[in-house]
Every structure is written in structure tokens, then in C-alpha cells.
Amino acid sequence: MAKLNVQAVQKIKDICERYKDEKTPLMMILHDIQHEYGYIPLEVQEIVSQETGITVAEIYGVVTFYSFFSLKPKGKYVIGCCLGTACYVKGAQQVIDKFQEILHIAPGETSEDGLFTLDALRCIGACGIAPAVSINGTVYPKMEVSQVPKIIEQYRKDAEVA
């Protein structure tokens, strides 16, 4: 098992400490870790297990149950394509297919350059602007397949500048 550095271990222990008086602290701890690091690998779950007494298998179960939590590092830009019913009937499948084609990744994967992660989401509650795509919190309404290349290009340029 790859070893985490001392600071990272301490940081995770600190996060666990924050919720030590909670009856069911696991969701809050995982939420904070996901926010802090962008993912929750097994070695991190082992530390959470030691600190909370919750078994690794149970933590792993929670992490894999909720699509919000991730086991692998996510890209700089997380593209969430809504595939809820409304978006789907408005052509969301073609939109996500286009993202896959250009980025050469399947939903749930991250591009080799580490820039993009593609997520297939269930309803994000934006049915009025279907099909909707959300990239790092920015929502793109009424997406059309033809817009996809331009959007990707724009983010690539942003990344170069940054």
C-alpha cells in the first residue's frame, strides 16, 4: 500500500477529530476529505477506520454507494453530463457520446493529461434547461452536440494560461 505522507495523515486525523462527538460522523468526514483532496483512496479509508472504529468495508461501501465520492483523483475540470429523464429525451446521450469521442474517456474516467473527468449524472434538477451539462459548477443549458468541441477547446486554453 502506497504510504501517505505525515502531513496528509495528520490532516485526515484532524478531519475525523472534527466530528468525534457526532453519532454518525462518516458522511461528514468523507465529505470533507472529498472536498480537501478530490478523492478518497483505500489508504485514506484505512485511517478513517482506525480513527472512527468503522470497518474499512463499510466505509468503502459508502464511498462506492454515493457517486459524489470518488476513489480516483479527478481531473482539473469535472464534466457532469445529466442523463436524467428530461435531459435524456432531449438528446443528452449524444452530448455525452461527443465528450467521450473527443476526450477518449468513458464516463467515470479521467483524461490522460489529467485535465478532464467525465461523469454521467442522474437528474441534477435542471430539467427546464435540458439537456444540461455542469463543468466545475458552471451549468451549460440546452447543450447541443456542436457546442462540445468549442467548450473543450476553451477549457484547454484556460488551462494553458493558468
Place this chain on the structure above:
Amino acid sequence: MINIKIEGISYQVEEGLTILEAARSCGYEIPSLCAFNHGECNQGSCRVCLVEVVGARGLVASCVYPVHEGMEILISTPKATQARRRSVELLLSNHNKNCQQCDKNGKCELLHVATITGARDDAFKGEHSPTHLDYLAPGLVRDTSKCILCGRCIARCKNAQGLGILGFENRGFNTFVSPAEDRSFADSPCIQCGQCVNVCPTGALMEHSEIAKVDQAFKEGKHVIVQAAPAVRAALGEEFDYPIGTPVTGKMIAALRRLGFERVYDVNFGADLTIMEEGSELLQRLQNGGTLPMITSCSPGWVNYAEYQYGDLLDHLSSCKSPHQMQGAIIKSYWAKQNGYDPKDVFVVSVMPCVAKKFEKQRDQLKVDENYDVDAVITTRELAKMIKRSGIRFDRLPDEDWDQDIMGDYSGAGVIFGVTGGVMEAALRTVYYKLTGQEYGRIAFDEVRGHDAGIREATIDINGLEVKVAIASGMKSAKPLLDDIRNNKSPYHFIEIMGCPGGCINGGGQPYVKPCFLPNEDDNILDTYKEKRAKALYSEDERQIVRQSHNNPQIIELYDKYLKEPNSHLAHKLLHTTYASREGFNEIK
């Protein structure tokens, strides 16, 4: 007591019961599947036990629904019977139905409820969720194509071992039960005790069968020697419909002989040998300021746990191999020489109540001169399978006796190894003698006997030396003892730890105790079977003329002619071993 009605008939039942339990006390067995042992598992997930309750909205799951005053329960209405059948059909629709190949066949609770509910196997057709297979661990195999997601294994691992190796992964149709990361049991801190196998209602969790290995050894013309552990005789009869707790030693020996084994030995000889070595080791530690408390090392589940969780305490473990490994080493050295055999042509099969022994026997530390002490380990259940397929009518067998050459004698002390507290009691009988030159008056050390999950302790006065001992079985019970040692707070000299709650009689390789297949046992058999099996062993101890390991004449002869004395150089080479700390979630290449 409260008043309820079932099928319109009035009954009085205890308060606080579930409908399932209340109905049982009134003489109804509602078909149920996932519920287990007084709510040890009560996810209410399988929906097989649905009944109608007058006034309730929809059908209710009787395994989790509590009874209340005036409740009217209907079990046999068309609505309820059809719903139960439908629930089973839905489970079958995502089930790998190759029943005739399944090792659980005959003891499968899913097949049982399918039969009694009249479920049709093709009622729902469609996609199956992805299958996850694990055949890497020597002790256990996992096949999720047979899993019904009841959660019993998860509960048992937590309750018995405090480990929680297994959990649900993913969600919805893709949910499966697995160690974290869909790892093998071999790549997680699983101790391979097999308690999960004992509660699994289907063939999703099984022992890793080694019957084929034994067949192969016979085929190759090897000298195939068998040795059976004490706990096997206390439970093997259950596979042949004997009441739980019937000792079947003589018939078991007769069956083993008819299966073609060249010699049939009792691991009790190895147990006596273990006591000679372990007793001497304890005395040396007591007298020379060695690491105390010393902890027994007979249980491979416990040894696995120690190596994973308490790598800093391994000096506390006795360096003694477990009895069947000791005996295997003697068979391949002294015995082979006496018979003029090359150890490479000798194949030692151990019949064990245990699946962790399957892991143990392939440890590199348990080799002497490149030969493994033991070549194959089969469980009590696997032995029953071998007997059945050979057409042997177990109940018609005569009672026979063990082969007597070199390793035929055994003491009562060896027999009780199979029950929690037994190794401790056996050791105390010998240690007392070594220190005082006299036998302990009572022979039975009642203080160390019991079946509870908790810790038992006793202080034995030996010539003014107060020996403090403690006993625990199941890792959840053992953990506080170990934490005390880690924190330098342990008052004990000697601790016995067994991997499974109740000791080997309740091992992961023993016959399944499933009330639905045991119509002639008491309703509370899940509470009493451990005690019944233990009694079978204690009664055999009482019947033995020699009840202390050091008085076993063949043990005395073995030391005279070969080993010289306990802890001698040769004894160390053959009978002692080492341990190594292990990482739970190792790096997978």
C-alpha cells in the same frame, strides 16, 4: 404476554417478538431466508417472509415486524403465499442456478424456500448482475453469482471477530458483497476463520475444497495418511442425521479406513505433543523471565489475526506449531523413517473443523527440509462429502479404533483441545505435574470451562506459584486481553485464544447448523449446539484412562527414542515455528 391471532386462532405470546418468532412459538414456521439467529442479521432484505397483517398497509416482513396487542396475522392467504413465491422468484432471477455443481446443495436455504414456496425458476428472465469470483485465498471462496445480499456474513464477521472484512459495494443492480476494493480474502486482513461460510444461506461463500487434491494423491500412489482433529468427531454425525452432540469417533475411523487411507491417526496425539512442548515453554518463560503472558498458537485464525492486527505482540505467541502440523512433521520424519518411506512420497491429509487450517498448512514457516508438514486439509463437511460419494452407509459402519503404531495413544487432555478452554486445561494438567511432581487432584479445571463469548479467567495455585490464566474465543472477545498486553496492563501468565467463538467445535469447517434442515432439534438449537458438541468431547475425556498428556505412553516413547526432551534441538526443528507481522491491505501488483 400479549394476545394475537394467527389465521383467526387466538394465541398468547411474549411481548417484543417479531411476527416470525411469535408465529414460531405458536407452531408456525413462516418461510424466511435472510433472517438469522434472534436478529443477528435483520436487514429484512429478502422479502421472503411476507405475511398479511389486518389493518396494515401492504404486506409486512415478519422477520422485522414486531407483534402488538390484538394483532391479526394471516400467513396462508393467496395474497401472502403468492407474494412469498414472487420474492423467491425475483431472487432466483438473478441467481446462478447450477445447483447440482454447488457445494451448498442439500444445505441451501434459497433452494429450500424455493421448494416450499413453489417458486418457478424461469418466472423472470433478464440480465444478471456482474459476477465477482475469488478463488485466491486458500481457506475461502466467494462467488457473488449465488449471493442474495442478505448481509448475514457481514454481521457475523463483525459480531464474532469484530473485523467486518465484508461489506456491500456499489449500489442498485451492481451491489455485491466483498472485502473492500473487491479484493480477495487473501489480499485483505481476513483471518479466514470461515464464520461467514457457516451463516451464508447459499453457495456464495464456501470453503476452498481440497477433495481433488486428496484424489490426486491417491491416484499418484502416494502413502496417504489421514489425521482427524478432536472437534470433527463431535460434529461429523450431524452430516448423517445424528442428533447434534453425538460423538461418532469409531464410525469416523471406520469410514476413513474404507476411503483408502494407509493410516488413520488422531490429531490428539499431536495435541499431547503440543502440550509437552507448550507446557515446557511456559515453564521456561515463568522460570527464566521470558515474555509473558504466553498465548496459545493452535488456532490459525487467531494467528492470522495476531499477525495482521497485533504484529507488536508476536513474541507472546507460543512458538509451538499447532497439533496437526506437529503430527505432520513427525509423520514425515520419524514415522516415515520407521516405515522406510521417503517423506516426499508421504501425503498427509488433515480433517479439520476449520478452514483457516487450509491457509496454515501452506505457510512457508511450516516446512521442514522443504517438505510441508501437511499436504491437504479437508473440513468436516468435505469428509462427509467424500464418505457419501463413496457409497458408505455411515450408520451401518462398525466402531473401529485408530491405528496404534507409534501415534495411536492419546490422552483425554488431547481430546478437549476442540473446545474453548481445552488447551488451557490440558496444559495446566501437565504444568501442575511438572512443577509439583504430582497430578492435579481434580483433573477437570472447571474454572476454565464454559461457552460464553466473554473472557474467562482463573488463578491456579501451584506450589505457592499463582498462575493467572485467561481464555477467550472469537477475536472480538480476545481484543481487550490483547489491548491490555499492549498497554502493559495484563495480569496474566498464560492466555488461550481460539479464533472461533466456542473454539474448534464451532469452526468454519463444521456442519452447518441451520434450523430449517434440523426438524428434530430444539427450536433454540442455535443457542445450544456449541454446548452439545462440547459435551461430546468432555465425555470422551472422561472415558479416557490416561487424561494427562505427559502420561501418554507413546508420547513418552517418542521422546525417549527420538526427540529426547521437550524443547530439544530436534523438537525445535520439527515442532516449533515463527510468525511475521503482515500488512492487512497489501499492495496488489
